[in-house]
């Protein structure tokens with residue numbers, strides 16, 4: 017009888033100990049997830065940043081001005097600063113355009129059509145800058161786009177055909 021009681025007490029103690037260990041481990045895991053600070057996040061994220069972004073810009077500028085510039089800068093990048101300014105600006109102006117549309121739909125604000133036209137003009141300005149910086153002809157780009165769309169949708173947009181194209185591109189790892 018005493019022996020059985022002893023075993024029972026030991027079992028209860030063991031169960032309690034296991035529960036306690038589980039709680040401690042779980043709270044430790046939770047603490048790790050919940051208590052990650054912004055600073056820790058930056059440190060973890062930046063493990064995948066080699067810190068050489070500025071160096072690469074400098075290297076690109078140097079290579080660009082070499083008479084024997086490498087293949088990736090041929091035939092020409094007329095203005096690397098213009099490419100960067102154009103791409104950053106294009107993203108910013110596209111964001112401003114999207115913000116107007118977001119506020120119109122989700123904040124139920126009136127859509128200022130004149131303002132929207134101005135934002136689209138800003139988008140075009142940066143498009144022009146990228147074209148100019150690469151030495152591209154905007155006429156050619158517009159025509160290429162129309163030709164691509166004609167080949168893709170000879171009868172106009174078609175959701176079924178779109179699905180087939182998407183699947184094919186996913187399968188081929190392609191981009192649009």
Ligand SMILES: [Mg+2]
Nearest residue numbers: 109112135138
């Ligand atoms: Mg703008």
